[in-house]
Amino acid sequence: MDPIIEIHNLIKTFNGVSAVDGISFSVAKGAFFGLLGPNGAGKTTTIRMLYGFTPPSSGELRVFRREITSDWRWIKAKIGVCHQENTLDPDLTVRQNLLVYAGYFAVPKAVARRRAEELLDFFALSHRGDAKVMELSGGMARRVILARALINDPDLLILDEPTTGLDPQSRHQLWERLETLKASGLTVLLTTHYMEEAERLCDRLVIIDHGKILVEGSPQALKQRHAGDRIVEVAGPGAALLDFLAASQIPYDDLGERLLIYLTAEQEIEERIRSEFCMDRCTFRSGTLEDVFLRLTGRELRE
């Protein structure tokens, strides 16, 4: 394994409050790694430490096997960052945004011009090259930010909630592009709170909350371990069902007017619940990453 990112016991405190509280993980070359967590979990803070913007309070952090504190310029030259908020330059056109950004990386002019056209084409932006950034829709602006993050031909792409606030069409289009990049062997670190996105794109992920890692694994393994293969949602569950579940030691979450039952692939119990306890108030479905996420991070509202 050739590690691109190695983090060990990384801590960041703001005025005594921990935003990132001792997390450790590593990302191998070519991996598509997910950093999942609710708002305020510490995703952006972790990412900012990775590209040398925020100095860590303590812990080890190596990127491309080098220290960010001493080799920051060398490391940053090989990273592309897609910020959570729109950091496009509103004073510049779409194309100028890419070219000026290439300048910050000291990419030779001719190379930058060629790459800018390639990227505009790849993200279906060629027709908007001379548009002002302010005129773009949310989905287009995201694509420009992504194109800009790739202008230096990075070895590591960092995406902070790249699809938050986008409509489904834009989101799916972006996912397709990210899948193409993944297939090309690019190492990607993605933060998101869309489970569908993580499930579709990530080989491996960690779920963090309150600055701590709750679980780590592939989406498939996490579903298996924390959600079960099958889930039954029961509206208005009766006492008989609760007794049955307790007696059979089947894990469930009681949400008051709704019950979530986590089942294994075993058909027998599912059939019994269906025939004996359900009538018309049950939904049978597969376990999703969203179930894992909600079970681990809780259901109460954030912020």
Added chain:
Amino acid sequence: MIRFDAISWRFLRVWRRNLITYRRIWKVSFITPLLEPLFFITAFGLGFSGMIGAVAYGGVQLTYTEYIAPALIASAVMNNAFFETTYASFVRMYYQKTFDGILATPISTEEVIIAEIVWAASKATAAATIMLLVLGSFGFVTLPQGLLILPLAFLGGLAFGAAGMFFTGIIPTIDMFNLPIFLFITPMFLFSGTFFPVSNLPAWAQPFALAFPLHHLVELFRTYCVGANETPTWISLLYLPLFLLLFGLLALAMMKRRLIR
């Protein structure tokens, strides 16, 4: 906190970014330095000079318009540089998140700050150049020594740009720039020997005027425009770089504290 080893010529990349956006609006940017000296010279030359005869300054007699012409250029340098690193930099830093974008590339915070200050000085020098052409064509500038104003405008621009950047590093919201403008820029504009010689001030007030960087820029400009001054040239030539050094370091320290989270 300031990392001097993180400072390289790469800051010119950020400077270039500002040049590119400036070129898009350069025609508008040139109107002010083109017309401002004309307004002042007309107003003071036509409306004022009847009330004021000659101004006794540094051992020579100057008409009032001759007296204020160099000060107009110096004030423009101050305003251009100071407004650039206050309002304009604040918008780039806070509202446009331009610095956040740049700081994800191999450019250091120090380089971004230096680029902003050098850019402010460049813009101020561009304005000074146009004003020099306008005022020169009216005969208010002795040539060729009047051309020395341009490198001095750059030095002054760096000094006022650094001061502005320092305020950007400590100001909580953009409307609070009113405060340094009211307490720092306006008194300087009025009392730096711009519209009347500092020697006309009561003795107790004169040291304050001598502490103003604008006063030294005005003195240097007048030296090369009309060949007279009241402050020895070497003092002004020493004062401005020292002011730049002090506020340059303060600006770097405060801006870093603000940007690095």
